[in-house]
Each structure stands twice: as structure tokens, then as C-alpha cells.
Amino acid sequence: MAGHGGVLLVSGAVASGKTALLRAFGERASAAGALFLQATASEAESDLPLGVMGQLLLGADLPGADAKRAARLVDLMAVAAQIRRAEGVLPAVVMNEIPGLCGIVLEQARERPVVLSIDDVHHADGHSLECILYLARRLDTSRILVVLGENSGFLAGNTRLHVDLLRLPGCRNIRLGPLERHGVAEMISGFGDEGWGTRQLVSDLHRTGGGNPLLTRALIEDRRTADGGGCGSAALVPGEAFAQAVTTGLFRSDMSTRNTAWALAVVGPDVPLAELVEVLGTSRESVHRSLRALNDAGLLDSGWFRHEAGRTAVLRSLEPAHRARIEARVAQVLHEHGEAATVVVQHLIAAEPIDAPWALSTLLEAAERALADDEVELALTCLRAARDTCTDARQSVAIRAELTRAGWRLNPATAARHLPELTADALDGGLGARHTVELVGHLLWFGQADSVLEILDAAERGGGAGREAPGQPAAQASRRLDCVRSWMAYEYPGLPGSARARARHGDDERSGRTPARSPHQRAATLMKAVLDGAGDDVVVRAEQILQSTRLDDSTLTALVVALNSLVLADRLDTAALWCETLSKEAAERGAPMWQALLAAVRSRIELRLGALAAAEQSARLAVTLVPPEGWGVAIASPVATSVYAHTAMGRLDEAAAQLAVPVPESAFHTPDGLLYLRARGHYYLAAGRPYAALDDFHACGDLMTRWEFDVPALVPWRTDAAEAHLLLGDDDRARTLAQEQLALTGGPNAGAAWTRGVSLRVLASALHPGRRLSLLGEAIDTLRERGHRVELARATDELARAHRELGNGGRARALARKAQQLGRECGVRVPRVSPVADTGNSLPAEQPWPPGSRRGADELSDAELRVATLAARGHTNRQIADKLFITISTVEQHLTRAYRKLAVQRRADLAAKLSPVPVPVAGSGRREGHREGRHEGRKDGGARDRLRVV
Incomplete structure (x- = not known):
């Protein structure tokens, strides 16, 4: 500045503080009396002739004559350059006018020092760079200082500028590096927040921002926002300011660096460099340079994003269409390099449509793998993408079937919309055997038994239609159909011909013509044993199924049948253990439908055990996991449990509310419908409507008799009806029904403890007190052994009543207290145990009415x-x-x-x-x-x- 000038080239990564440095230097130069001429080059104006020189001269405080002369020369040179510019050669008129244009600056330098500041010089147009070089060669005799700021991450497009400038003796190159920790601490104090300057915070800011001033400042702003402007202890969480700073830095980088950042954010952290290069379609050297620029900018660390928020911001800066193209390219490259389908599909889903056979097969393979790994949402996404791109009609049918199977695990109601199309495909013979069997199960779930029969009839007429492959033996397809029909006979005993189908299944089983191989076949055989009353055989077969069958979509129903069979066989502890094990697995695997079905089974177990509150909670959980509209005909089961539990606890209003839940008419062709009728009948009894209760109990009897499905362990309708008759005072009819029920339960060791205990209690209630004691004693022993606490409480109360009527006051009082204790343990608010209050042998037991009432x-x-x-x-x-x-x-x-x-x-x-x-x-x-x-x-x-x- 004392007679000679120089050139200062400030280099650094994007947003490393170059602009702030140039601005601060300019303020100091102006304060010292220098003429400060500044310009900022931009990528958009890089082709505008003399764009940078025009900013320097036309925006300066020049005398009037010099200003007019500068404007004229800039216009003249710009027009001439546009007209006569040849590639790589400046027209002569331009070269001739450069001395005149630069002469204006040289003349000003004779009067006072001149500082030329050009930020982002890497974007400067060629004509302006020629002017800068012209001035730089004359700095030894001129008081001109040229200060240039450049982004070191850009490709060296202005190689000549670097070569010519750096060889000049008065040129210096300063490279700005990232902030050190003490620099971060100073930046914090610059915000007036000295209280923030903890070592941990400084370390977090330095690690996340990579020492980049722009990113660090944004992180501080986000923390101030989270702290409400105070100096609190909020965690350092990158927010909107950080995301905006990342986007700003990204778009201030060159296109190659932006593309690399976008591709890296899309492809993920584990991609080899060779695959990233292939995705970008450029050279390895170019990718290396871009990665180095992103590391220098503080966005990356060792080739990957320092913070996930940085990656998110980069992805957010992508136009959706551009991202879809990148995703498609990434998917193709990964597929060609043999990556797993579950990896490739993550990009296929987000990609623009790819019309290639490998894309569809990859989606289907990934869906199957995802479903096996219990990633149901991913499987559904893959299948939807496959459905939208598939053009083969037969394959589209299979995709719809897989969509139904996957969606069923979450909520059958959402998957049911595919059933009409699949039914039509099955009737046309376009559905494979496995999918046909699954479709039958889904249709039965929603009570569409008529459609199932049509499908089976059509398959039989077609000689085994719906084979998986043309070469599949017809006998194998026929066995599948027989298995479906035999299973329907137990699941829907109310359908015409179900009794005959069960009988035929029994004959085939005895003759060995249909060995039970699949879980469904074995479950059908198990139900046959339940109907035959083979208690020990039921337990053995049920445990064989539970021990050898893995929980999945195709075996869930068989496992539920095995659990319910253990309940009917009075193996409640075993059933509870297995149910808990399966429920934990279903929860771990994130399958709401599985959890809901198992919760319904658990509620029935808890009901038998007398845990009324737990049974109601499990039933409520079942319809919470899957709403009632997704339960189909099976909704009758959890509703029945809830109604019975509420009724037994004296909550009749809540029981009535459960009866308002719609139950499909077709549910009353299934065993669950019988449970519903029984529960409603007991509600009517408690509500003072014994004749309505009798209607429901006898409806159960009529149905079970007509179906040849009279299983007392499922619904002991005779003893239920006998209780209603007792309430009406018809002891003779009650006694007859109880005796019939007791005869059907077999001996004390027949495996029907619950039914036998209830039958003994009800029969005793219809007899003279002197004849009750032995029956009630046997009932109590039977019920206590199997853990049926509610029925045990009722039997104990009846025994207390019998002793009271026989004059055994002391024994009656003790039994009444025991009955009431059992009732409280079960959660019965108003126990059916009756307080004994009689003259002479009155019992000071707790009363079900308020103290002091008449x-x-x-x-x-x-x-x-x-x-x-x-x-x-x-x-x-x-x-x-x-x-x-x-x-x-x-x-x-x-x-x-x-x-x-x-x-x-x-x-x-x-x-x-x-x-x-x-x-x-x-x-x-x-x-x-x-x-x-x-x-x-x-x-x-x-x-x-x-x-x-x-």
C-alpha cells in the first residue's frame, strides 16, 4: 500500500468464513481511506461478459467522467464479446479495450490505494479474469491490492488464473481450515452466552458441525431456540436452522459435489466406492474430490454424514423427481452387484418405475423375506409396488393373494377388500392351491360359507383346479380339498353336510386313508377326539400340535384349536402356559391379529379359572388390537367372554353395552356363536329375564343337537337351562336336565371336571337338603382340583345352604364364609353365595345388601x-x-x-x-x-x- 500492491487468494471449503473475512477486510480498508471496489461472482452469471468487472467499476464511487467512461467500455466490450466471441479466443476489440478499462483503476490508484475484492472468484467470467490478470501484472508499481475468495471444493476450471497469479512474487494464498474447539467456544461467547461454554457442549458442537462456521452457528441457533433463548441445559439437537445451513452449503458447492452428496445420502453408509462411482457415472477421481470437499465442509466425517440430520437435510433438498431417478439408478447398480433383495427393494420402492423383469421379481422376493422376518409393513409396501408394476394377469392374482395374507396379520378388515376379486379368480381356476386354501380361511372368517362351497365345488368339477403347477398330481389337489372340507366341518358345524363330513373324516382316519400331516389336518383330528370325549387323547394330540408347530399365518388357527382343546379337557394350567408363550412370541413379532386371537383364548382360560377381571381385560385387549369389524364371525368369542365376566361381577350395564356390539348372523353357525348365546342367557338370568335366558340356552341345545356337536365342556346348556328352571321354581325339570348333563360328562376321571362340577351343583340344588351333601362334596372336590374358583364358590355356598337347612349352623357358617372369600377372590361383586340368616342357627356372614337394610x-x-x-x-x-x-x-x-x-x-x-x-x-x-x-x-x-x- 506504500507504492506497490499485491494479490491475496483466500481458499477454503464452502461456508468456511471466506466471505466474512473479505467483508471485514473491506471495512478496515475503507476506514483507512482506500477505494474499496467489491464484487461477488455467481454461477448464474459466469457466462455474462465482464459481469464481475461491471460490478467492480459501476458500483464504485468514481468521478463522473470515469464512471461514464467505465460504463461505455463495459457495454462496448460486452456487446463485442457476445457478437464475435470464438471458443477459447477473445476478439481483438476486447483485448484492445482491456487496457482502457483497467486504466481507470490504475488512475484511481495514483490518487489513493485501491482494494479490489472478488468473492467466489471461481464463478467469474473469462473476460473479467483477463482484466484481473492484467492488473495483477502491474501491481509492482501500483497501489492496488486484489483480494480473491474461492471455494477450494470446485474443480479447477480457472487453471490459468491460478497459474498466472501464484507465480507472481506479490501473490499469497491463504487456506482457511475448520474451526478448532477454542474457535467454537469464541463463537458461543459471541452470542452473549458464556454460560453455555461447557466442555461437553463445545465438544458436541465441534463434532456435529465439523468446525464449519455456518453449521456451527446454525447449531447454536437451534439450541437457543430449544432453550427459549436462555442458557439452559437443552441437548444439542440439530433443527431447522441446521437443515437450512446444510442446504445453503450444498447449493454453494459445485454440481459434482452436490450430486455426490445426494447419491451418498440415497445409497447409504455401507456402499463401496466402486458402486458409488457407478451410480454417479463419473470418474473415481471426481468422486474422491467431491467427498474430500464434503469432508472439508464439515458435512462428512470419513466419507459419511457426521449426523443423521445432515443426511436428512441433503435428502430434503432433492427434487422428488430427481430423487426417484437416483433411487432407480442405485437399485439397478445394487442389483447388478448382487445385493440382497431386501436391500435393493428399499430403493426400488422410492424409485421411478423400472420396466425390467428383475425389478418385479426383486419386489416379490423382498416381500416374502420381509414377511418371514415379521416386517409386515415393508412386505405390504413391496407387494403394492409389485401390484402397480405387474402386467401379467396371472401373476397379478398371486400378488393380490399375497397382499391379503400379509395384511391379514395386521387387520383382516383392511385385507378383506381383495376377497371379491380373489373369489372370482378362484372360481375361474386362476388361483393356486395354496392361495385357494388361504382364501377359504379368509372367507370363512367373514362368514362367507356359501362362497367357499362354490369355490370347492368349482375346484372339484375342474378335476383339482387351482394347482400350483401344471404338473401337480390331481390326487394331491384332491387331498387339499378334502382337508379343507373336513376342517370346515368342525369350524362351521352349522353348515349343511358338516355332520356327514365329520363322520367321513373319522372313517378315513380310522382306515388310515388320510394321515394327519399338516397342522390343519391334525387340528381336525383333534376336534374329532374332542367330540368323541376322549379326554387323555385330546391332551396328547393338542400338546403334539403345540410342540411341533411354529407360529405363523398358516398355523395360527391350528394352534388356537389346540389351546381351546386343552381348555375343554380341563388342562387349564397347561393351556395357560402355552398361551402365554405364544402370546409373547406374537408380541415380539409385531402381529396384532395373532396377539388378538391369543388374547381371546387367554380370556377364556382366565374365565374358567375364575379370574373374572383378568378375563374381561384380555377380551377387551383382543378387540383393541383388532377392532370388531376385523374379527368377522369370531367377534362372538371375546364379546361372549366379556359379557359373562361383567355379568358374574354384577356389572350388568357394562354387560349390556357389550351385547350392543354387532355379531354377524353367520357366527351362529360356529362354536363361538354358542358361547355368545350362553353368555347372553346368563346375562338375562341376572337381569331378571329367566324366560329369555331359557330361549338362549335351549337355542344352544337345539343347535348342538342338530349339528351333532353336543360338547358339554364347550356349552353345558342343560345345566344352564336347569338353573333358569330353578329360578322359576320348576325343580322337577331342573333335576331332569341336570341328570342328563351329568350322564353325558362320564365318570369323575373323564376329563370334564368343570362340566361335571357344575352339573353336580345344579342337580343338588334341585334335591332335598339331605341328598345334597354328597353331591356337593364331590362337586367341590372336582372343582377345587382343576382350579374352577367361581364354580367352587357357588358349590361351597350351596353346601352351606344345605347344612343350614339341616340345622348344622356351625358348619354352615364356616362354609358361607369360605364361599364369600372365594367370591371376593374371583372379583364377584355380589356373590351368588347366599348369606344364611335363620333363627336358631343363623350365620353372622357378610350380606349382599347394605348394612341396616330390611x-x-x-x-x-x-x-x-x-x-x-x-x-x-x-x-x-x-x-x-x-x-x-x-x-x-x-x-x-x-x-x-x-x-x-x-x-x-x-x-x-x-x-x-x-x-x-x-x-x-x-x-x-x-x-x-x-x-x-x-x-x-x-x-x-x-x-x-x-x-x-x-
């Missing part, structure tokens, strides 16, 4: 007293209704409330409570009354075989 006839309302008095005198329900001019249903309700208030369970006990009312005469009148009342009840509650949910 326990005699004066507690009844006038209407209840009138009905109870007539009932005690032996009148039938119809006769009472006729005398009082009310309906039979109203009589039932009054009687039920009277029973509850007086703590009695039958008409025979009303006389003692309503003394001095005479004891009613039991006999034919009561049976007649029941018969008439039941007829009337049908008009009120519906016909016995009416199965619609009400």
Missing part, C-alpha cells in the same frame, strides 16, 4: 309383595299375570327382585320369608305354569331358535 317381607314394594304372595301360594306366572292384569314379563321382574331382597333362589323358600303365608303346594301346577309361562316368554323374548342379537 331383610323381610316389609322390604318388598306392594307390587312385589302381591306377586310373591301369589307365587308362594302355588300360582303359576300366567295365573298371577291374569289375576293382577299384568304381563308375564312383569311378573318375572317382580319375582326376581323379590328373590334378591328376600335372599331366596326358589319359590319353595318364599313361604318362610312371607310367614304367615302358607307354604305353597308344589306339583303339576308349577310345571304347567312353567310351560305356559315359557310359551308367553317366547312371544316376549323371541322364538327359541331365533339367533339374532337383541
Whole structure:
């Protein structure tokens, strides 16, 4: 500056602080009295002749004459360059005018020092660079300082500028490196946040920002935002400012570097350099240079992003169409290099459509692998992409079938939309045997049994249509169809011909013509053993299935059948252990449908064990994991458990709410429909509607008899109906039904402890107290051995009642307390155990009514007293209704409330409570009354075989 000038070339990575340095130097030069001429080159103006020189001269504070002269020369040279420019050669007029244009700067330098500052000189146009070189060669005698800033990451497009400048004696090259840790600490203090300057924070900022000033500043801003502008202890989490800084730095880099960053972000961290080079379609040297530039810029560290937020920002800067092209290229390269389908498909999904056979096969292979690895969402995504690109009609059918199978694991309701198309394909013979079997299961799930029969009939007419391959033997296809029909006979016993199909299956099994190989065949054989009442054989077969079958989509139903068979065989502990094991596996593998079905089974086990609250929670979990619309006909099972549990706990309003859940009509062709009818019947009993309860119980009996599917361990409808008759005072009919049920359960060791215990208890209730003790003792022993706590509590209460009526007060009190304790353990709010309060041998047991309330006839309302008095005198329900001019249903309700208030369970006990009312005469009148009342009840509650949910 004291008579001679120089050139300063400031190099550095993108956003390394070059612009800030040039700006600060310019401010100091202006303050010292120098003429500061500045310009910023840009990639968009790199082809504009004299664009940079025009910025320097036309934006400077030049005298009027010099300003006009500069404008004229710039215009003249720009026009001449555009007209006569030849590739690599400047026209003569331009070369002649350069001295004149640069002379303006030289003349200004005679009066005062001149500083020329050009930022991003790597974007400068060629004509302006010639002017800079012209001035640089005359700096020894001129007070001109040329300060240039360049991005070192750009390709050396201006090689001549570098060569000519760096050989000049007055030229210096400064290279800016990344910030050190102390520089990061100073930057923090520059924000006025000295309290932030902890070693850990400085280290985190330095590691994440790579020492790049732009990225570091953005990280500090994000942390200030997270801290609300304070100096709190918020973690360093890159945010929007960081993402914007990454995008800014990326677009200030050259195109080669941007492409490399984009390709690297798409392809992932483990790609070899050779494959990245192939994706970019450039040279290895170019990729090396770009990676080095990204490392210098602080975005990468050893060839990969320092923070995932950096990669996310780079991907976000990509135009969707451009990214789809990169993804397609990456997928192709990875496929050609033999990468696994699950790796390639990650890019195929996001790529633009690829019309190549390998793409479709890769999607299908990846979907199969993903489903095997329990990545259902990935499998569905692959299958949807395959469906959208497949042009082969037959293959499209198979893809739809796979979409249904994969979606079923999450929610059958969403997968059901493919069923109509698949049904049409199956009827046309275009569906493979495996997919046909799966389709049959899906259709049965939603109660479409008619469609299933059509498919099976069409397959039989076609001689085994739906084979997996043209060479598949017809006998093999026929065996598949026979297996499906035999399975349907147990899953849908209400279908026409199911009983004959079960009988034929039994004959084939005994003759050895159909060996049980598949889980479904073995499950069908297991159900045959359940129907035959072979208790020990049921347990053996069920455990064989559970031990040898892996949980998957095709075996889930067979495993559920095995668990339910253990429940019916009263092996509750074994069933609970297996159910817990399978439920954990289903949860670990992320299969909501599997979890839901197993939760429904667990609720039935807990119900048998007397864990009423747990049973209700498991049933609720089942319909939470899969909503009711996804359950199809099987919704009857969790709803039945929930209704029964709520009823037993005295929560009738909640039980009624569960009865409002829609149950398909076709559910009543399945065993689950029987469970629903039984649960609803017990709700009606608790709600004071015994005739409606009888309708449901006898509907169960009618169906099971018609189906030849009378399994007392599933639904003991005779004892259920007997309880309703006891409530109506018809002891004779109750006794007959209980004896029939007991005869069907076999001996004490027949494997039907629950059914036998219930039957013994109900039969005892219909007998004289002196004959009850032995039956109830056996019932208690049987139920205690198998852990049926609710029924154990009821049997214990009945035994307490029998001892009380026989005058054994001490024994009655002890048993009553035990019954109440069992009831509380089960969660029964108002136990069915009856408090014994009698003169002479009264029991100080807990009462189901509030303390201090009345326990005699004066507690009844006038209407209840009138009905109870007539009932005690032996009148039938119809006769009472006729005398009082009310309906039979109203009589039932009054009687039920009277029973509850007086703590009695039958008409025979009303006389003692309503003394001095005479004891009613039991006999034919009561049976007649029941018969008439039941007829009337049908008009009120519906016909016995009416199965619609009400």
C-alpha cells in the first residue's frame, strides 16, 4: 500500500468464513481511506461478459467522467464479446479495450490505494479474469491490492488464473481450515452466552458441525431456540436452522459435489466406492474430490454424514423427481452387484418405475423375506409396488393373494377388500392351491360359507383346479380339498353336510386313508377326539400340535384349536402356559391379529379359572388390537367372554353395552356363536329375564343337537337351562336336565371336571337338603382340583345352604364364609353365595345388601309383595299375570327382585320369608305354569331358535 500492491487468494471449503473475512477486510480498508471496489461472482452469471468487472467499476464511487467512461467500455466490450466471441479466443476489440478499462483503476490508484475484492472468484467470467490478470501484472508499481475468495471444493476450471497469479512474487494464498474447539467456544461467547461454554457442549458442537462456521452457528441457533433463548441445559439437537445451513452449503458447492452428496445420502453408509462411482457415472477421481470437499465442509466425517440430520437435510433438498431417478439408478447398480433383495427393494420402492423383469421379481422376493422376518409393513409396501408394476394377469392374482395374507396379520378388515376379486379368480381356476386354501380361511372368517362351497365345488368339477403347477398330481389337489372340507366341518358345524363330513373324516382316519400331516389336518383330528370325549387323547394330540408347530399365518388357527382343546379337557394350567408363550412370541413379532386371537383364548382360560377381571381385560385387549369389524364371525368369542365376566361381577350395564356390539348372523353357525348365546342367557338370568335366558340356552341345545356337536365342556346348556328352571321354581325339570348333563360328562376321571362340577351343583340344588351333601362334596372336590374358583364358590355356598337347612349352623357358617372369600377372590361383586340368616342357627356372614337394610317381607314394594304372595301360594306366572292384569314379563321382574331382597333362589323358600303365608303346594301346577309361562316368554323374548342379537 506504500507504492506497490499485491494479490491475496483466500481458499477454503464452502461456508468456511471466506466471505466474512473479505467483508471485514473491506471495512478496515475503507476506514483507512482506500477505494474499496467489491464484487461477488455467481454461477448464474459466469457466462455474462465482464459481469464481475461491471460490478467492480459501476458500483464504485468514481468521478463522473470515469464512471461514464467505465460504463461505455463495459457495454462496448460486452456487446463485442457476445457478437464475435470464438471458443477459447477473445476478439481483438476486447483485448484492445482491456487496457482502457483497467486504466481507470490504475488512475484511481495514483490518487489513493485501491482494494479490489472478488468473492467466489471461481464463478467469474473469462473476460473479467483477463482484466484481473492484467492488473495483477502491474501491481509492482501500483497501489492496488486484489483480494480473491474461492471455494477450494470446485474443480479447477480457472487453471490459468491460478497459474498466472501464484507465480507472481506479490501473490499469497491463504487456506482457511475448520474451526478448532477454542474457535467454537469464541463463537458461543459471541452470542452473549458464556454460560453455555461447557466442555461437553463445545465438544458436541465441534463434532456435529465439523468446525464449519455456518453449521456451527446454525447449531447454536437451534439450541437457543430449544432453550427459549436462555442458557439452559437443552441437548444439542440439530433443527431447522441446521437443515437450512446444510442446504445453503450444498447449493454453494459445485454440481459434482452436490450430486455426490445426494447419491451418498440415497445409497447409504455401507456402499463401496466402486458402486458409488457407478451410480454417479463419473470418474473415481471426481468422486474422491467431491467427498474430500464434503469432508472439508464439515458435512462428512470419513466419507459419511457426521449426523443423521445432515443426511436428512441433503435428502430434503432433492427434487422428488430427481430423487426417484437416483433411487432407480442405485437399485439397478445394487442389483447388478448382487445385493440382497431386501436391500435393493428399499430403493426400488422410492424409485421411478423400472420396466425390467428383475425389478418385479426383486419386489416379490423382498416381500416374502420381509414377511418371514415379521416386517409386515415393508412386505405390504413391496407387494403394492409389485401390484402397480405387474402386467401379467396371472401373476397379478398371486400378488393380490399375497397382499391379503400379509395384511391379514395386521387387520383382516383392511385385507378383506381383495376377497371379491380373489373369489372370482378362484372360481375361474386362476388361483393356486395354496392361495385357494388361504382364501377359504379368509372367507370363512367373514362368514362367507356359501362362497367357499362354490369355490370347492368349482375346484372339484375342474378335476383339482387351482394347482400350483401344471404338473401337480390331481390326487394331491384332491387331498387339499378334502382337508379343507373336513376342517370346515368342525369350524362351521352349522353348515349343511358338516355332520356327514365329520363322520367321513373319522372313517378315513380310522382306515388310515388320510394321515394327519399338516397342522390343519391334525387340528381336525383333534376336534374329532374332542367330540368323541376322549379326554387323555385330546391332551396328547393338542400338546403334539403345540410342540411341533411354529407360529405363523398358516398355523395360527391350528394352534388356537389346540389351546381351546386343552381348555375343554380341563388342562387349564397347561393351556395357560402355552398361551402365554405364544402370546409373547406374537408380541415380539409385531402381529396384532395373532396377539388378538391369543388374547381371546387367554380370556377364556382366565374365565374358567375364575379370574373374572383378568378375563374381561384380555377380551377387551383382543378387540383393541383388532377392532370388531376385523374379527368377522369370531367377534362372538371375546364379546361372549366379556359379557359373562361383567355379568358374574354384577356389572350388568357394562354387560349390556357389550351385547350392543354387532355379531354377524353367520357366527351362529360356529362354536363361538354358542358361547355368545350362553353368555347372553346368563346375562338375562341376572337381569331378571329367566324366560329369555331359557330361549338362549335351549337355542344352544337345539343347535348342538342338530349339528351333532353336543360338547358339554364347550356349552353345558342343560345345566344352564336347569338353573333358569330353578329360578322359576320348576325343580322337577331342573333335576331332569341336570341328570342328563351329568350322564353325558362320564365318570369323575373323564376329563370334564368343570362340566361335571357344575352339573353336580345344579342337580343338588334341585334335591332335598339331605341328598345334597354328597353331591356337593364331590362337586367341590372336582372343582377345587382343576382350579374352577367361581364354580367352587357357588358349590361351597350351596353346601352351606344345605347344612343350614339341616340345622348344622356351625358348619354352615364356616362354609358361607369360605364361599364369600372365594367370591371376593374371583372379583364377584355380589356373590351368588347366599348369606344364611335363620333363627336358631343363623350365620353372622357378610350380606349382599347394605348394612341396616330390611331383610323381610316389609322390604318388598306392594307390587312385589302381591306377586310373591301369589307365587308362594302355588300360582303359576300366567295365573298371577291374569289375576293382577299384568304381563308375564312383569311378573318375572317382580319375582326376581323379590328373590334378591328376600335372599331366596326358589319359590319353595318364599313361604318362610312371607310367614304367615302358607307354604305353597308344589306339583303339576308349577310345571304347567312353567310351560305356559315359557310359551308367553317366547312371544316376549323371541322364538327359541331365533339367533339374532337383541
